[in-house]
Structure formats: C-alpha cells, structure tokens
Amino acid sequence: MALILYEAVILFLGMATAFGPVPRITWEPREVHLVHFQEPEVFNYSTLLLNEDKDVLYVGAREVIFALNSLDISEKKHEVFWKVTEQQKTRCAEKGKSKQTECLNYVRVLQQQNDSLLYVCGTNAFQPVCDHLKVTSFELTGRNEDGKGRCPFDPAQSYTSVMVDGDLYSGTSYNFLGSEPIISRNSPQNPLRTEYAIPWLNEPHFVFSDVVRADPDNANEDDDKVYFFFTEVSVEYEFLSKLMIPRIARVCKGDQGGHRTLQKKWTSYLKARLLCSIPDKNLFFNIVNDIFILKTPDSKDSVIYGIFTPQLNNVGLSAVCAYNISTVEDVFAKGKYMQSTTVEQSHTKWLRYNGEIPRPRPGACINKEARAENFKTTLNLPDKTLQFAKDHPLMDDSVTPIGDRPRLIKRDVKYTQIVVDQVRALNGTLYDxxxxSTDRGAVHKAISYKNGMHIIEETQLFPNFDPIQTLLLSSKKGQQYLYAGSNVGVVQSPVAFCDKHRTCVDCVLARDPYCAWNPHLSLCVDIFKESETQQDWIQNIGGNASSCTDDVRERSLQHTFKHGSTAELKCSQKSNLAQVVWKFKDDVLKVESPKYRLLEKALLIFNLSDGDSGVYQCLSEEKVKNQKFSQVLIKHVLELKKVHPHTPSPAQPTTRTEGNGEELKASVVTTQGSAVYTSTTPVVTIATSRIVTNPIFPNIMSTVAGIERSELVPEVPEKTLFLKSNDNSLLMSLFLFFFVLFLCLVAYNCYKGYLPDQCLKFRSAMSLGKKKPKADFSDCEQSVKETLVEPGSLMTQSGEHPKPAHDTGYETEADYGNGHVQHDEEHSQSYKEVKDKPFDVKCELKFADSDAEGD
Structure with a gap:
C-alpha cells in the first residue's frame, strides 16, 4: 500500500512535466517506401541477426528461421523449419500449457558463432534445446544440446544473450517455473554462473546484454567486460509491496571462478542501480525496457542509452536516459559496497559497508595492479576477497545519467526498443x-543537441499498430537501414526520408543530420548516398533556415465560383510544429470572422461576393529559437463569374433567370496536383430569385454542374418556390405522431381508472355497455368491499363469518375463506349469477356517495 501511495504521489507530481517534444513530421506507411516480410501462418518474428559482410538478415520466428536479403528483405534466400513432435506437445500440455501456442518452438537465441555456423536455441515446448545452423546449406546439424540456462522455457519469459569469442553469455531462467534466474557463460572449457541467492538476483527481468572491449593501446586496461541489464525486486529499499529497481551488472571475460570459494561461479560479478529520474519533480523511472550501447573506438567514451518507465505507468510516461561507460566503471571500481545485516531476528536490512575492503579489490577484473601482486588469474585470488565478493555483490552508489536527468521524456507513449547511430554532419559535428520504437508499431527518430531534444519524425511501420519487439540498425553508410520485428512480420525502413522534403526551408527545418539541401538540383538529398558533398550545400541542425533562397516553385490553382456560394481552398502541410496562415491580397486573414472558417486542411469562405476575388496564399510558419520561418505552400486564385443583364424576348420560351434578371455562365474548375482543368458550359439563365447554398457541402459550391440543363424550365412564382423549398411534411408527421401518442396515453389512464368522472363513464361503457358508471370509482369500490357478501355464504358450515368479496371490475373466481371452491348446486347457481353480472350485487352501484343495498 505504501508503494502505491508513493508511486501515485510521484506520478501526480510528474503530471506537471511537459508532454515532451512533438514529432515534427508523421509518416504513414503509404507515404514512404517500406519493405515488408511476412510468411503465412508464421508469427513472432522477435529475433534478428544481421551479417553486413554477406548482406544477410537472419530472422528467428516461431518454428522457423529465415535468411533474407538485408538490402531487400522481401527477397527470401533460405528457410529452415524447427518444429516439435506431437509427443512433446502432449507432454507440454499435460503440464498445463497451451498446446496451440505455448507448446511450440520459439527461436530465442540466434548468434553468429563463426563464419560457417550460427548458434540457435528454442523453447522447444518448455524443454529448451540448442543447435548449430550451417550458413552455406542452411541446415541444422541435429546436435540438440540442452538449452537450460541458455534459453528460456517459457516464450513469455525474459531473456538476453550475446556471443563473445565463441562463448555464449546469457541471462534467463534455469527451471520450468522460472524461479531460478541465472547469468551464465556457456563455454566448453570454463562455464560459469551466478549464485542462486537473492542478493545476486531477485526476480530479474532481463532486457539486454553486450560486450565492451578493452582498449588494446591503453596499458592500464584490464579486460573485456560483459554487461547485463535487467529490472529486479529491490532488496535495499523497504516497502510493503515489491519495489522494482533497474540494474546494470558486469562480469569480466577473463573470469575463471574461484579455486575453493566460488567454484564455477563468477568472481567478478557486481551490480548497481541505474538511476533515471527528474530530481526537481521527484519522479523516478523504475522499469528499464531496453538498452543500447553506442560504442566508440575509445571504450571509455561509449554511451549507454536506456528506455525507462515508471512502475505504475498509468499516465503513459517514457524516458530515455544516457550514461557514460566511464561512470559505470567508476561505480564498480571505486564505489562503496552494500552489506546485509539482520535486525529484529528475521528481518534483513541492507546498509552501506564502511569497513575494510580486502585486496585485491573484490569483483575487479585481473588488471595491471593485480598482476603486479602476482595474481595472474581469478583462481589465485585469496579466499577473503572471494568471500567478500560473494557476500557483497550490490554496490551502494548508483549510476547517474548524463546531465543528471533524462534526455527525453515523452507522455502518452510507451517506448519498447532503442538503437542509436552516430552521424557526422556537414560541419563535422557528431550527433547521436x-x-x-513504440508499442503502437511506430518509430520516433530523435536527435540530441546542446539546446535540447528534437524528434525529427515519426514513422508508422506497422499499419495495424502491432508492438515492435525487436529493433536493429545496420552500420553501412549509404546503405543504412532500420529493421523492426513484431509478432506479425519484419519491416525494413531507410534511416532518412530526405527526398520527401520539397523545399529548402523544409529540408533545413527537419534538422536531420542525414539530409542537406542541394541548391544545384533543388533537392533535399541524403549526404551519405552522394559520392561527394559541396560547400554550398545547406544544412543546419539548429534549425536556422535563413540561408535558403526564395526561388521556390509555388503551386498555383485557379478556381471559378458563382455569387453567394461557398469556396473551399485546400492546403495541407506535414510539419506538426508549424502554423498555417492564410493571406488575401498580402493581408493576413482573420479567420475568427464569421465569413471564414479554418479547417484542418482547408479554408472555407462563405457567401462569395465581388470583393472575395483575388489571390489567397497558404503559408506555413514555423518558429525555431525565436526565429520564424515562413514558406508559401500553395496559392489559390479565386474568380467570380460575372453576371450580365438579359431580357427575354416574347418569342423565346420562359427561361430561368436570376432574381435581378441576369444570366449566369457556369465554369467548372477541377485541380489535380498543380494542373488546372477548366470546362465551360453553355450560357443558361436561372429562374430562382435567390441561390440557397449550404456551407456544409463546399464541394457543391465549387461547381455549378447542377445548373447545366438542356431543357428550359417554365417560370414559377416566387411564393410557390418558397412553399416548395419549405417542406412541411416533416412537421405534419411529427404533429400526428405526438397526437396519436397523446390519445394512447389518455385511453390507457382512462382504462386504469386514473382519470375521474367522464372517463369512468367511458370505461364502463366500453366494459359493459349497460350499467351506468359512477362518478367516483374508488368510493364505490370501498363501499363494495365493506358490504358486499357473496350469496349463500352468510354462514359457512364451520360457523365462520363470511369474508367480504373483492370485486376489482374483472371476472374472477369466487373468494372463499378456506381457499376451496364449493360444489353444491345452490352455490353454483348463485356463483353463475355473480359471474354473469360482476357488478350486479345486492347493493346497487349508483354514484360515488351511494351505499350498497340489502344487508
């Protein structure tokens, strides 16, 4: 409960934070060139492996592995099916799993072991198995190695793996129930794993792993390091419910385990908290969803990018935090350790350890300093150091992000995967x-610079909004693609859509380091696809488009309308950060006026008159760093047809004329792109005295095709036209409906006796047709109840007093005290009389105040 209140408070405070930057442009799948790959009856394309030397993309799906052309993934090169037997499915189903979905073989590990073999593992109906796949023949060798500790049992369980020099490093669960998490190295020579202890791993959810190589030119470097990223239940913070903490763990590639202590276990295993929060808002992001390590030639300059969300993410917040790898190493090499202490008998509490630290430093790789002390391998480490490392795997210090805050915070979106590319712009500056990717099948392309974060574009990769499960980025400049895998297929997308920016201002305002404006070709080009670049190419990541010239080829459309109609002038712009401004005769239109209405992609002008003729310009105004950049998107030339006076001759038939006796020549203008097509109809005259236009249907106003008629219409008086134009049938129908409804209500209330006097007479007449009704039925009914006694029942055989009959006005069975019907002839005759005449009793019913007779 305390955790829930805590999270609610921090999320409430987080509501004050900004929604985050808005993607400048949103691309739909039909607007850009995307390549799709999907096979019938195949699902879960969640494992991707790219071999750029051979231009092959390997895809691991459910019960099948594909080899695709990485330059065009629609071209399938090879495939191999890897299915489970019916016997295995049956045994899996007996354990309570779904035979149709869970008890199949989901490919989870797909790693390049060498030039000729791929190492693959699958869930195999909850009996994980691993094998080798021959690259040339694309066949499985059939080794069927035990996959425990290398591949998860359950396809829904978290896992991660990386191949380092032929050895598979993996983080997954070691048993069927998923209760034994493990980080292991599967090596024939020296396999290692973590301890089965809560301080080492406490219900982790693995998301990523990768290796960071040591710099061979640096004499102080110690060893290559493999990093694991996961979210686990906290042991150091106390709450009534589980508090999740994002972690980074590290092991050394040269680790060989201990000699006596930590045999076949990691001696270099350490973990620390990844801190991603907004300090001034007290908002913490506790769940890590994905990690990407942007590696550089100097390993200390590598940057870790992570996607985080709050634990109770009911407001849809996502954050991206970046960490220097040097900061991580400082925490492991110089930070304080945490230790567990027992308080109140069974309660365990974790506190900072301030005692003496053994030498060599526990959890450290074998470095230059250790070798100087004659510790050549971890097998030579003293037991004191190994025991300390076993009891103190958790660091007290947290890994803080660059700038002590997230680089990007976005609301109403859940980020799932991240990849990062380092791009050198035309000015020589490197940009990350x-x-x-999102859980709605889209990808956000964002750039970080000194003044903040900018989302260049949003691309919808999957039209059905399928969540993206895997994201992969190629590194070949000029042939660089983004690959996304989901449950339904794989999508290949270019890293930039430079050719979609039509103008110089639009190209520069995109702030895309891949794109630049080529003034010689008047095109926005991908600088990495060009053989050479020139100095006069225009690119500015800050968004300053003042270098662009005004030689823009503006589209101009011509329209012809008639007086009193409504004009619809269309204008659409892609930038979500721009504002549309309309100008008429070089003056800004005030769209607040009742004459104009600004829609999302159009301008409506009502009741056109002579003063509305002219040139209308649609401009896009975008503000960047207090600078406003405008560009004309389209021009509309609006013209109204002139009307000429016309007097009909006696010899001519009566024609339709305008109210002022003027004829109208109709012109229809249709546009497609920048072309204008105009067709002129014969001159006709219009009989109506006024033209009634409907602004709801502006497309009708743009043409007068309805005026084109071959026959002449006789003149009709204005009053008749007015009556015809006002159809009263609807009002009459409504009147009749409510009138009939009123009569039904009156009849129903009258029948129920809710209405007095005359209504009662009407009811009696309808029921009997003979008796005269009384004025007040309720009083009569009471009198009958008190005095009316059934004939022949003044005294029953048992001597009981008779009960008054209850006449409700309906034909009912006789009411007897004992609940049984008598069968003697005398009573039968009297009952027949009563039944035939339900109101003909000894008391004569008169009006409301009369009494019953004869008692």
Missing part, C-alpha cells in the same frame, strides 16, 4: 540519432 536515436531510433525509438
């Missing part, structure tokens, strides 16, 4: 471009 992030590609972040």
């Amino acid at each position: 471009v992030m590609f972040i």
Whole structure:
C-alpha cells in the first residue's frame, strides 16, 4: 500500500512535466517506401541477426528461421523449419500449457558463432534445446544440446544473450517455473554462473546484454567486460509491496571462478542501480525496457542509452536516459559496497559497508595492479576477497545519467526498443540519432543537441499498430537501414526520408543530420548516398533556415465560383510544429470572422461576393529559437463569374433567370496536383430569385454542374418556390405522431381508472355497455368491499363469518375463506349469477356517495 501511495504521489507530481517534444513530421506507411516480410501462418518474428559482410538478415520466428536479403528483405534466400513432435506437445500440455501456442518452438537465441555456423536455441515446448545452423546449406546439424540456462522455457519469459569469442553469455531462467534466474557463460572449457541467492538476483527481468572491449593501446586496461541489464525486486529499499529497481551488472571475460570459494561461479560479478529520474519533480523511472550501447573506438567514451518507465505507468510516461561507460566503471571500481545485516531476528536490512575492503579489490577484473601482486588469474585470488565478493555483490552508489536527468521524456507513449547511430554532419559535428520504437508499431527518430531534444519524425511501420519487439540498425553508410520485428512480420525502413522534403526551408527545418539541401538540383538529398558533398550545400541542425533562397516553385490553382456560394481552398502541410496562415491580397486573414472558417486542411469562405476575388496564399510558419520561418505552400486564385443583364424576348420560351434578371455562365474548375482543368458550359439563365447554398457541402459550391440543363424550365412564382423549398411534411408527421401518442396515453389512464368522472363513464361503457358508471370509482369500490357478501355464504358450515368479496371490475373466481371452491348446486347457481353480472350485487352501484343495498 505504501508503494502505491508513493508511486501515485510521484506520478501526480510528474503530471506537471511537459508532454515532451512533438514529432515534427508523421509518416504513414503509404507515404514512404517500406519493405515488408511476412510468411503465412508464421508469427513472432522477435529475433534478428544481421551479417553486413554477406548482406544477410537472419530472422528467428516461431518454428522457423529465415535468411533474407538485408538490402531487400522481401527477397527470401533460405528457410529452415524447427518444429516439435506431437509427443512433446502432449507432454507440454499435460503440464498445463497451451498446446496451440505455448507448446511450440520459439527461436530465442540466434548468434553468429563463426563464419560457417550460427548458434540457435528454442523453447522447444518448455524443454529448451540448442543447435548449430550451417550458413552455406542452411541446415541444422541435429546436435540438440540442452538449452537450460541458455534459453528460456517459457516464450513469455525474459531473456538476453550475446556471443563473445565463441562463448555464449546469457541471462534467463534455469527451471520450468522460472524461479531460478541465472547469468551464465556457456563455454566448453570454463562455464560459469551466478549464485542462486537473492542478493545476486531477485526476480530479474532481463532486457539486454553486450560486450565492451578493452582498449588494446591503453596499458592500464584490464579486460573485456560483459554487461547485463535487467529490472529486479529491490532488496535495499523497504516497502510493503515489491519495489522494482533497474540494474546494470558486469562480469569480466577473463573470469575463471574461484579455486575453493566460488567454484564455477563468477568472481567478478557486481551490480548497481541505474538511476533515471527528474530530481526537481521527484519522479523516478523504475522499469528499464531496453538498452543500447553506442560504442566508440575509445571504450571509455561509449554511451549507454536506456528506455525507462515508471512502475505504475498509468499516465503513459517514457524516458530515455544516457550514461557514460566511464561512470559505470567508476561505480564498480571505486564505489562503496552494500552489506546485509539482520535486525529484529528475521528481518534483513541492507546498509552501506564502511569497513575494510580486502585486496585485491573484490569483483575487479585481473588488471595491471593485480598482476603486479602476482595474481595472474581469478583462481589465485585469496579466499577473503572471494568471500567478500560473494557476500557483497550490490554496490551502494548508483549510476547517474548524463546531465543528471533524462534526455527525453515523452507522455502518452510507451517506448519498447532503442538503437542509436552516430552521424557526422556537414560541419563535422557528431550527433547521436536515436531510433525509438513504440508499442503502437511506430518509430520516433530523435536527435540530441546542446539546446535540447528534437524528434525529427515519426514513422508508422506497422499499419495495424502491432508492438515492435525487436529493433536493429545496420552500420553501412549509404546503405543504412532500420529493421523492426513484431509478432506479425519484419519491416525494413531507410534511416532518412530526405527526398520527401520539397523545399529548402523544409529540408533545413527537419534538422536531420542525414539530409542537406542541394541548391544545384533543388533537392533535399541524403549526404551519405552522394559520392561527394559541396560547400554550398545547406544544412543546419539548429534549425536556422535563413540561408535558403526564395526561388521556390509555388503551386498555383485557379478556381471559378458563382455569387453567394461557398469556396473551399485546400492546403495541407506535414510539419506538426508549424502554423498555417492564410493571406488575401498580402493581408493576413482573420479567420475568427464569421465569413471564414479554418479547417484542418482547408479554408472555407462563405457567401462569395465581388470583393472575395483575388489571390489567397497558404503559408506555413514555423518558429525555431525565436526565429520564424515562413514558406508559401500553395496559392489559390479565386474568380467570380460575372453576371450580365438579359431580357427575354416574347418569342423565346420562359427561361430561368436570376432574381435581378441576369444570366449566369457556369465554369467548372477541377485541380489535380498543380494542373488546372477548366470546362465551360453553355450560357443558361436561372429562374430562382435567390441561390440557397449550404456551407456544409463546399464541394457543391465549387461547381455549378447542377445548373447545366438542356431543357428550359417554365417560370414559377416566387411564393410557390418558397412553399416548395419549405417542406412541411416533416412537421405534419411529427404533429400526428405526438397526437396519436397523446390519445394512447389518455385511453390507457382512462382504462386504469386514473382519470375521474367522464372517463369512468367511458370505461364502463366500453366494459359493459349497460350499467351506468359512477362518478367516483374508488368510493364505490370501498363501499363494495365493506358490504358486499357473496350469496349463500352468510354462514359457512364451520360457523365462520363470511369474508367480504373483492370485486376489482374483472371476472374472477369466487373468494372463499378456506381457499376451496364449493360444489353444491345452490352455490353454483348463485356463483353463475355473480359471474354473469360482476357488478350486479345486492347493493346497487349508483354514484360515488351511494351505499350498497340489502344487508
């Protein structure tokens, strides 16, 4: 409960934070060139492996592995099916799993072991198995190695793996129930794993793993390091419910385990908290969803990018935090350790350890300093150091992000995967471009610079909004693609859509380091696809488009309308950060006026008159760093047809004329792109005295095709036209409906006796047709109840007093005290009389105040 209140408070405070930057442009799948791959009856394309030397993309799906052309993934090169037997499915179903979905083989590990073999593992109906796949023949070798500790049992369980020099490093669960998490190295020579202890791993959810190589030119470097990223239940913070903490763990590639202590276990295993929060808002992001390590030639300059969400994410917040790898190493090499202490008998509490630290430092790789002390391998480490490492795997210090805050915070979106590319712009500056996928099948392309974060574009990769499960980025400049895998297929997308920017201002305002404006070709080009670049190409990541010239080829459309109609002038712009401004005769239109209405992609002008003729310009105004940049998107030339006076001759038939006796020549203008097509109809005259236009249907106003008629219409008086134009049938129908409804209500209330006097007479007449009704039925009914006694029942055989009959006005069976019907002839005759005449009793019913007779 305390955790829930805590999370509610921090999320409430987080509501004050900004929604985050808005993607400047949103691309739909039909607007850009995307390549799709999907096979019938195949699902879960969640494992991707790219071999750029051979231009092959390997895809691991459910019960099948594909080899695709990485330059065009629609071209399938090879495939191999890897299915489970019916016997295995049956045994899996007996354990309570779904035979149709869970008890199949989901490919979860797909790693390049060498040039000729791929190492693959699958869930195999909850009996994980691993094998080798021959690259040339694309066949499985059939080794069927035990996959426990390398691949998850359950396809829904979290896992991660990375191949380092032929050895598979993995983080997954070691048993069927998923209750034994493990980080292991599967090596024939020296396999290692973590301890089965809560301080080492406490219900982790693995998301990523990768290796960071040591710099061979740096004499102080110690060893290659493999990093694991996961979210686990906290042991150091006390709450009534589980508090999740994002972690980074590290092991050394040269670790060989201990000699006596930690045999076949990691001696270099350490973990620390990844801190991603907004300090001034007290908002913490506790769940890590994905990690990407942007590696550089100097390993200390590598940057870790992570996607985080709050634990109770009911407001849809996502954050991207970046960490220097040097900061991580400082925490492991110089930070304080935490230790567990027992308080109140069974309660365990974790506190900072301030005692003496053994030498060599526990959890450290074998470095230059350790070798100087004659510790050549971890097998030579003293037991004191190994025991300390076993009892103190958790660091007290947290890994803080660059700038002590997230680089990007976005609301109403859940980020799932991230990859990062480092791009050198035309000015020589390096920019980190992030590609972040969402659970709605889209990818956000964002760039970080000194003044903040900018989302260049949003691309919808999957039209059905399927969540993206895997994201992969190629590194070949000029042939660089983004690959996304989901449950339904794989999509290949270019990293930039430079050719979609039509103008120089639009190209520069995109702030895309891949794109630049080529003034010689008047095109926005991908600088990495060009053989050479020139100095006069225009690119500005800050968004300053003042270098662009005004030689823009503006589209101009011509329209012809008639007086009193409504004009619809269309204008659409892609930038979500721009504002549309309309100008008429070089003056800004005030769309607040009742004459104009600004829609999302159009301008409506009502009741056109001579003063509305002219040139209308649609401009896009975008503000960047207090600078406003405008560009004309389209021009509309509006013209009204002139009307000429016309007097009909006696010899001519009567024609339709305008109210002022003027004829109208109709012109229809249709546009497609920048072309204008005009067709002129014969001159006709219009009989109506006024033209009634409907602004709800502006497309009708743009043409007068309805006026084109071959026959002449006789003149009709204005009053008749007015009556015809006002159809009263609807009003008459409504009147009749409510009148009939009123009569039904009156009849119903009258029949129920809710209405007095005359209504009662009407009811009696309808029921009997003979008796005269009384004025007040309720009083009569009471009198009958008190005095009316059934004939022949003044005294029953048992001597009981008779009960008054209850006449409700309906034909009912006789009411007897004992609940049984008598059968003697005398009573039968009297009952027949009563039944035939239900109101003909000894008391004569008169009016409301009369009494019953004869008692």
